Amino acid sequence: MNSADTTDSRARPWWARLAFVCATAAVVVPVLAAGLFGAVALLIIGTGGVVVAVAALYTFVTRFGILRWIALGVAVLAPIVVVVSFVRANLLWAVLVSGALALVTVGAARIALRGSGVDSAMPEFSVAPPQRPFLIMNPRSGGGKVAKFDLVRKAEELGAQVALLDGPEEIDVTALAQRxxxxxxxxxxxxxxxxxxxxxxxxxxxxxxxxxxISAGTRNHFAMDLGLDRADPTRSLDALRDGVELRVDLGTVNGRPFVNNASFGVYAEIVRSPEYRDDKTATVLALLPDLLNGDSGPKLVARIDDITVAGPQAILVSNNPYGSNDLAGLSRRLRLDRGVLGAVTLSVTSTREAVGLLRRTRLRGLSQGTAIELIVDADAPEIPAGVDGESLLLDTPVRCAIQPAALRVRVPRTRPGVRPAPAAFDWARLWQTAGSGS
Structure with a gap:
């Protein structure tokens, strides 16, 4: 253990103690300001406002006509009513202070528990630089990052041959790579x-x-999970002269590869609509009610290994699971070499179930886990799917599978996005950390 690790280890008990102090203060402040019954009233009012807002938003996206707009008005007014109630009781400051203390609690706890989470560092293998690298570049991707960062010239200076996807005709990328x-x-x-x-x-x-x-796309989710610099794609080229190799998994859907995820259900149906490109908001508002209520679109069935989920409104299948708090695939995957698919299914058929999602408990309509294989079947011969951001129409049943350690990814030896996985918030472990090093 080096001196930095030793210093960090000695500081962790103090961060844990700070977390407990702030957590206690977050509870005490509203009690002192409003009394016990007043603090309970604050909690009820705040929670009630959130519940009403969520219920109203669910009504907004699942109904047509005047009821939809009444629900939107309620969703907007609910938090305003809560804030006004706190202001009239001269307790808004107590709520804000308590919220700030809660944020400090979470931050201090994460620092204290750092290093006790799942190891997110994938094994790296030393390799010799390539002799004849071939790079395919899309000059339109990411708003023109290829030209903006002069990637063609810089890659060629490193000995790479570059092919640009800049013709008016559609180019068969697979055939280009095969040649x-x-x-x-x-x-x-x-x-x-x-x-x-x-x-x-x-x-x-x-x-x-x-x-x-090379992180020249728009969102660069795959690059992010590899730890690459998404702000400067030229740093990805460092792998051509000083790189290491990672062995990562590759997902497949009906034999088609995907590096991030494949989605089925509501999102895939909306993106498939011809009107979506011209007016995204209007298309979503027009299609959501029928899709969520089951009045349109195929009825899906997901078979996740030996578990069957009937009638989900949305299915997300990912190449390795996303974090436990990420149901939409918008965040990071801690590792890409676990040899499993991430599987999330969601079916919310009532306002009660929509509100229940706030508790993040295991509900009938929500599941999140992993699988070796996932089958999506439907009462239709074909279903829309979003595969790595592309809208496709796939034959049913759709088979999603994982190819463990199939892909040899060359990355720079030094990558800014590589960081340890956050530990799960565990009060018992935090208490043990606070009591150590005394």
Missing amino acids: AVADGADLLGVAGGDGTQALVAAVAVEHDLPFLV
């Missing part, structure tokens, strides 16, 4: 969206070649 392999390429890489990344990654897997991710 590069036939011509002797010993590394394949992509500067573009996650969908293009997945297609070229499949070719790299087929020929057991290393694969380079």
Whole structure:
């Protein structure tokens, strides 16, 4: 253990003690300001406001006509009524102070428990630089990052051959990568969206070649989970001269590869609509009620290993699971080499179930876990799917699977996004940490 680790270890008990002090203060402040009964009233009013707002929003997205707009008005007014109630009772300051103390509690606890979570560092393997790297770049991806960061010139200076997807006609990316392999390429890489990344990654897997991710897409979810610098894609090119190799999994849906996720149900149906591109908001508001109420779209059935979920409104299948607090696949995956799919199904058929999601307990309509294989069936021969951000129509039943350690990803030795996984908030472990080092 080096001196920095030793210092950090000695400081953790103090961070844990700070967390307990702030947690206690967060409870005491409203009690002192309003009395015990007043503090309970604050809690009831605040919780009630959240419940009413969520119930109103659910009504807004599942109903048509005047009821929809009345519900929207209630959703807007509910938090305003709560704030006004606190102001009239001269207790808004107590709520704000208590909230700030709660935030400090969480921050201090995370520092105190740092290092006790699941190890998020994937094994790295030393490798020699490639001799004939072949890179495919989409100049339109990410709002023109290829030109903005002069990626073509910089890649060619490092010995790479670059092919641009800049023609008016649609280019078969898979065929382009296959020809590069036939011509002797010993590394394949992509500067573009996650969908293009997945297609070229499949070719790299087929020929057991290393694969380079250049973070020039719009969202760069795959690059983020690899720890790459999403603000400066030129740093991804460092892997061509000083890189290491990661062995990561690759997801497949009906044999088509995906690096991030595949979604089915409400989201896939909306994106599939021809009107979505021209007016996203109006399309969502027009389609959501029928989709959520089951009046349109195919009826889905998800078979997750040996578990069957009937009638989910949304299904998210990911290449390795997202964090436990991320149901929509918008955050990070801690690892990409666990050899499992992440599986989330959601079915909310009533206002009560919508409010119940606030508790994040295991509800009838919500499941989150992992699987080796996931089958999506439906009462239709084809269903829409969103695969790495691309809208597709897939034959049913749709089979989602995982290829463990299939992809050899070449990344820079130094990556800014590599950080330890946050530990689960555990009061018992926090108490033990606070009592140590005394």
